[in-house]
Amino acid sequence: MKRLLKVSVRIFFAVIAILLIGILIFNLAYGIINYRVKSHLAEAKVLNGKHYMYRDLNKNGRLDVYEDSTKNIEERVSDLLQQMNLVEKVGLMWHPPIGVGNDGGLLGKPSIFSFFSTYDMLINKCITHYNLFTIPKSEKLAEWYNNLQKIAEQTRLGIPVTISTDPRHGINNFISNSMLGSDFSKWPEPIGLAATGDSSLVAEFGKIANKEYRAVGIRSSLHPMADLATEPRWARINGTFGEDAKLASKMIAAYIYGFQGEQLSRNSVACMTKHWPGGGPQGKGEDAHFRYGADQVYPGDNFDYHILPFLAAFKAGTAMIMPYYGVPMNQTSENVGMSFNKTIITDLLRNKYGYDGVVCTDWSIIEGISILGYDIIEAKSWGVDSLSVKDRIKKVIDAGADQFGGNSNTELLLELVNEGKISETRINESVRRLLRVKFKLGLFDDPFVNSQAAPNIVGKKEFTDKGKLAQRKSIVLLKNAMNADSTFVLPLKKGLKIYVENIDIATANSYGNVVDSVKDAEFAILRLQAPFEQRNGDLIERMFHQGSLDFKEPELSRILKIMEKVPTIICIYLDRPAVMPGIVSKTAGLLCDFGAYNDAVLDIIFGNFNPSGKLPFEIPSSMETVRNQKEDVPYDSEKPLFTFGFGLTYKNIQ
Numbered sequence: 001m002k003r004l005l006k007v008s009v010r011i012f013f014a015v016i017a018i019l020l021i022g023i024l025i026f027n028l029a030y031g032i033i034n035y036r037v038k039s040h041l042a043e044a045k046v047l048n049g050k051h052y053m054y055r056d057l058n059k060n061g062r063l064d065v066y067e068d069s070t071k072n073i074e075e076r077v078s079d080l081l082q083q084m085n086l087v088e089k090v091g092l093m094w095h096p097p098i099g100v101g102n103d104g105g106l107l108g109k110p111s112i113f114s115f116f117s118t119y120d121m122l123i124n125k126c127i128t129h130y131n132l133f134t135i136p137k138s139e140k141l142a143e144w145y146n147n148l149q150k151i152a153e154q155t156r157l158g159i160p161v162t163i164s165t166d167p168r169h170g171i172n173n174f175i176s177n178s179m180l181g182s183d184f185s186k187w188p189e190p191i192g193l194a195a196t197g198d199s200s201l202v203a204e205f206g207k208i209a210n211k212e213y214r215a216v217g218i219r220s221s222l223h224p225m226a227d228l229a230t231e232p233r234w235a236r237i238n239g240t241f242g243e244d245a246k247l248a249s250k251m252i253a254a255y256i257y258g259f260q261g262e263q264l265s266r267n268s269v270a271c272m273t274k275h276w277p278g279g280g281p282q283g284k285g286e287d288a289h290f291r292y293g294a295d296q297v298y299p300g301d302n303f304d305y306h307i308l309p310f311l312a313a314f315k316a317g318t319a320m321i322m323p324y325y326g327v328p329m330n331q332t333s334e335n336v337g338m339s340f341n342k343t344i345i346t347d348l349l350r351n352k353y354g355y356d357g358v359v360c361t362d363w364s365i366i367e368g369i370s371i372l373g374y375d376i377i378e379a380k381s382w383g384v385d386s387l388s389v390k391d392r393i394k395k396v397i398d399a400g401a402d403q404f405g406g407n408s409n410t411e412l413l414l415e416l417v418n419e420g421k422i423s424e425t426r427i428n429e430s431v432r433r434l435l436r437v438k439f440k441l442g443l444f445d446d447p448f449v450n451s452q453a454a455p456n457i458v459g460k461k462e463f464t465d466k467g468k469l470a471q472r473k474s475i476v477l478l479k480n481a482m483n484a485d486s487t488f489v490l491p492l493k494k495g496l497k498i499y500v501e502n503i504d505i506a507t508a509n510s511y512g513n514v515v516d517s518v519k520d521a522e523f524a525i526l527r528l529q530a531p532f533e534q535r536n537g538d539l540i541e542r543m544f545h546q547g548s549l550d551f552k553e554p555e556l557s558r559i560l561k562i563m564e565k566v567p568t569i570i571c572i573y574l575d576r577p578a579v580m581p582g583i584v585s586k587t588a589g590l591l592c593d594f595g596a597y598n599d600a601v602l603d604i605i606f607g608n609f610n611p612s613g614k615l616p617f618e619i620p621s622s623m624e625t626v627r628n629q630k631e632d633v634p635y636d637s638e639k640p641l642f643t644f645g646f647g648l649t650y651k652n653i654q
Contacts, residue, residue, distance in 0.1 A: 041123070041154035057158025057444070058083065066444065073439045077432055083157060086417060086424065087410070089431045091126025095164070095360055096408040098130035104143030104451075106151065116408065122151055122161070125410045129403065129434075131164040131222060133179045138216050138458035142451035145217030149447045160443040164220035164272070167239065169209055169467070171595040172575065174239050176543050184212045185463035189575070190224060190251075192474035192594025194241035194616035195647075199254035201470055206258015208463045210269045215457040217449050219441050220270045222322070224255045226309035227278050229617050230302075231631040233285020235532075235544040238575035238594065240280065242616030243634040244644060245305055249312035256316035264319050266442025272360060273313040275324030276338065276349060278306025281632035285547075288326035289540055294337070294382035296326035300633035303331055311353070319437050320358040321349065322405065325365065325380040336383030339365055340392070345400035358433045363406030366392050376539050390416065397422050402430035471596040475571075475604050477611035477648040478619075479590035489567065489588045491607025491650060492523060499566065502527035507598045511606050523588070524568040525605060526559065527598070530578040550579035550623050563587060571601045577619050579626065584641055607650065614647035 047056045047063070054067050065071050065079035081089075098118065099107040106118045121127045135141050145163060152161045166174055168182040170189040185208060187193070193202050213221065228248055229237040241248040252273070260268040279288065279296070286293030310321075323338035323345065332343035339345070339361040349355050367389050368379035381392055390412045396404065397416075416422045438444060480490045498512035499521035508514045508525070515521050533547025551559070560582060562568055567588040572578060574592045584590060591611070593601060603609040618635045619642040620626045629637040635644045 041151070044153045044158045055153070055158065055445070057153065058156065059158075069445045073436060076439055076444070077435045080157065080159075080435060081428060081432060084431070086414065086427070088126045088157065088159065089424075089427050090410050090413045090417070092128060092159070092431050092434050093403050093413065093427070094125070094127050094408050094410055095129040095131060095403050095405045096121070096127065097133055097406065098163075100132065100135050100141060100144050102136045102140065104136070104140040104147065106144065106147050118148070119151070121408060122148070123155060125408060126155070126159075127408060127410070128152060128159050128438075129162045129164065129220075131166070131405075132218070135182060138183055138454040139451055141216040142449050142454040146448050146451060149217070152447075158444075160438060160447040162220050162270075162438060162441070162443065163218050164222050165213070165218050166222045169205070169212075170238075171471075171597065172238070172573070174236070183459045184209070185459055185467040186595075186597070187467040187470050188474040188593070188595040189238040190241055190255075191229070191238045191575075191616055192596075192613075193255075193470065194247060194251055195476055195594055195613040196470065196473045197247070197614055198473065199250050201473065202251050202254040203258040204466065205470065206255050208258075208466065210259050210267075212458045212463065213269045214267075215449060215454045217447075218269065219443065220272060220320070220437075221259055222272050222274070224252055224271065224273055224313075225275065225279075226252050226273050226313055227275055227280040227324075228306050228309065228634065230280050230306075230634045231282050231285045232577040232617065232620060232626055232629075232637070233547065233549060234280060234282050234576070235285075235287045235546045236279070237577075237617070241309070242644075243280075243618070244616070245308040245634070247616065248309040252309045253312045253316045256313060256318050260317060260319065263317060264437065264440040266440075266445070268319075268441060270319035270437055270441060271313075272320035272322050272358075273310065273318040274322035275326075275362065276310060276321050276359075277303070277323075277328070277344060278310070279324035279326055280306060282326065283329070283631060284627075285631070287544060287546060288324055288337075288382070289380065289544070290537065291378065291382070294325070294327050295329050296324075297329050298331065298632045300630040300636075302630075302632040303328070305634070306632065314353060314355055318357065319440075320360055321355060322360050322362055323401070325362050325382060327383050334383070336395075337365060337381065339401050340381075340384050340395045340399055342399040350400055356433070358403060358430075358437060359401045360403040361396060361401050361405045366396070366404055366407045366409060378538060394421055397426060397430075402433050468597065468600060471593075471600040472603055472609045474613050475591055475593045475596055475601065475611055476613035476615055476646075477589075477591050477604065477650075478615075478642055478646070479584060479587060480648055480650075481567075481588045488650075490569070490605060492569070492605055494606055496522045498522065499524040499562075500526070503598045503602070507602065510599075511602045518562055518565050521566050524562050524566045525602075526562070526568060526570050527601065528559070528570060528572040530572060530574050530576050532576070545575055548579075548623060549577055549620070549626060551583070556582065559583060560586060569605055571605070577617055579620055579623055581621055581641060610650050611647065612649060614645050615642055616644070618642060618644045 066076045108117050169187045173180040225239040227240050229240045229243040241251040256271045259271050283295040283297040327335050365380045369377040480488045496512045499518045500508045532545035535541045563586040569589040570587050571591040618640040620637040621641050625637040
């Protein structure tokens with residue numbers, strides 16, 4: 001026994017020693033890599049021109065055309081393009097995630113969001129587009145951004161970095177606040193902005209988000225979503241502007257105007273409108289992030305309807321377009337994902353609609369992310385799984401796209417060019433489009449931000465107040481029952497004894513007297529989440545709300561029992577429609593929100609704010625009607641509980 005114990009102790013310490021040695025070697029290796037790449041850097045100086053100062057980005061001591069802010073952008077692009085080597089050109093065509101140090105420092109080692117150090121990606125791979133996930137507070141984020149731009153400035157040609165992000169202004173946010181949280185002002189999700197029906201409010205949101213983004217160095221928005229929510233089971237409805245093409249088109253145009261202005265300039269945040277040519281008609285509502293949801297289907301022969309909001313985006317001047325993962329089943333000559341599909345990118349987008357802006361693929365269509373053989377994120381190479389990673393890259397370029405989202409395999413693209421399988425002339429086409437955006441944003445002239453000013457801009461009271469107002473405007477009143485005396489239940493009088501769920505007690509007590517038990521309450525107020533089926537696949541799948549829309553047992557019976565005991569007001573968060581006929585029939589009052597704080601909801605319930613929101617999609621009456629409707633056709637379920645555009649108000653409140 002003692003011998004076994006001794007052996008176990010020795011094995012334990014041996015394992016610890018191996019781990020420590022491994023960590024030491026890992027740190028030493030990346031220390032050497034970072035030292036080597038940084039040793040090639042040379043500082044870019046600010047020099048005197050004839051009439052103004054300029055940044056000597058290529059360190060040759062003279063004013064080049066691309067460094068000259070008085071020259072037109074096409075001249076500057078051409079001048080820089082002819083100075084770039086192939087590695088620098090290819091690096092421009094990748095758009096991977098990047099990690100951020102909590103202290104504002106650059107990450108010198110791989111992180112969960114990148115398997116390369118920041119220095120390796122920026123200096124060796126020459127990648128100058130990155131998207132953010134987890135971020136620190138605004139001042140530290142701005143400091144990190146400036147540190148990154150300072151390194152970029154010291155590279156051979158000083159090409160500045162462009163930083164992008166998915167939406168961060170929602171209370172809930174796509175794929176969770178843990179990854180996309182921020183201290184920006186908080187607004188309803190885009191589907192809630194659609195519920196307001198107010199395009200001027202959407203434009204105002206865009207202008208505010210623009211200021212907050214630019215304060216920390218974010219110059220590219222991986223949004224808006226121009227997809228139409230014609231399939232109620234789809235997991236991404238909360239990022240859309242609903243199922244009606246006319247409403248969505250109006251909102252998309254206002255959104256892009258708010259972010260970009262009349263035209264792309266140094267005061268803009270460039271929009272990457274997605275997901276061409278409309279990601280809404282997913283077969284059985286399953287999302288195309290996942291293999292089982294790869295098919296986009298058109299049983300109503302309604303393909304062109306989904307393009308309408310993109311036409312509004314083109315007219316508004318969207319800087320970039322992102323195709324979706326999905327396969328447009330039987331709509332083109334081959335059933336492959338949108339970014340691999342030449343008919344979708346070149347024939348339709350480029351030739352038919354004349355779009356000459358940047359086309360960036362959705363994330364990780366070339367290869368996924370694996371650790372020790374376990375897929376954290378599967379490659380979304382639908383329809384081309386049999387191709388090698390290298391051949392997938394070629395197919396995307398041949399289809400007409402300019403940039404690869406989420407991946408950073410510059411080496412294979414370099415091989416394809418050196419082997420003559422992709423011409424450098426074709427590479428130049430994409431690089432020209434990508435450089436054009438950087439120049440228009442003013443990044444070559446002054447990419448830096450005032451990090452100390454960032455906290456005074458991000459989340460400032462004026463912005464948060466407007467976000468709170470938008471939350472209230474987006475809430476929809478669906479049902480207001482009548483009391484025995486023929487008066488409406490809502491709005492409630494203040495000071496009533498109330499039982500609450502999913503509402504913090506302190507906030508609720510400022511409207512009524514919160515009691516611990518339903519039997520002691522005059523009214524119950526419940527905040528609910530639209531139902532979904534929990535999936536347990538990869539990192540992303542676990543975050544998606546997919547599947548059935550109806551409430552399941554025992555939760556449904558629990559809610560109904562509360563309503564039998566006391567008049568109940570329900571506010572349900574609808575990131576997708578919900579099937580809830582039993583709840584609708586028994587509730588005394590029913591509201592829905594699309595991202596709202598507790599006080600916003602209670603302000604509606606207690607009459608501090610008159611509800612004005614209208615449903616941006618219909619509420620189906622059963623799962624049978626959901627299954628019978630067509631994925632590509634709007635508002636077509638049989639006898640919906642509430643139709644598109646429905647919404648009540650309080651007639652006695654001005």
